[in-house]
Amino acid sequence: EAFRRKGDTLLFHGLPQEAATNVQATGLLLSFAANGMLGRGLYGAPDPRKSLQYCRSANKFMFICAVQPSEPRAARGP
Numbered sequence: 001e002a003f004r005r006k007g008d009t010l011l012f013h014g015l016p017q018e019a020a021t022n023v024q025a026t027g028l029l030l031s032f033a034a035n036g037m038l039g040r041g042l043y044g045a046p047d048p049r050k051s052l053q054y055c056r057s058a059n060k061f062m063f064i065c066a067v068q069p070s071e072p073r074a075a076r077g078p
Contacts, residue, residue, distance in 0.1 A: 011044025013063045014051035020061035028065070 015023065022032065028042050036043050044065055045051045051062055 008066050008068050009046070011046060011065050011067050012048040012051035013042070013044045013065055014048075014054035015061055015063070016055065017057035017059050017061055023063065028063070 013028065019032075030040075030042060033040050033042050044067060048062060052060065055061055
């Protein structure tokens with residue numbers, strides 16, 4: 001929906017405690033991204049309950065990110 005509107009949207013990004021410090025220091029970097037269900041990338045959800053599933057430590061960490069969706073890039077080889 002945000003892509004269709006061509007504007008910024010807020011997404012929630014949940015992560016383990018050990019990764020939160022790195023994100024605070026450097027920001028969300030694709031070079032640290034893991035392979036998710038849709039491939040390697042930075043994932044966010046409009047519903048914080050979905051992102052909460054990725055907070056795997058006793059202390060929960062979640063970032064609220066303003067993002068501007070763009071056209072998906074073609075898949076690249078390994």
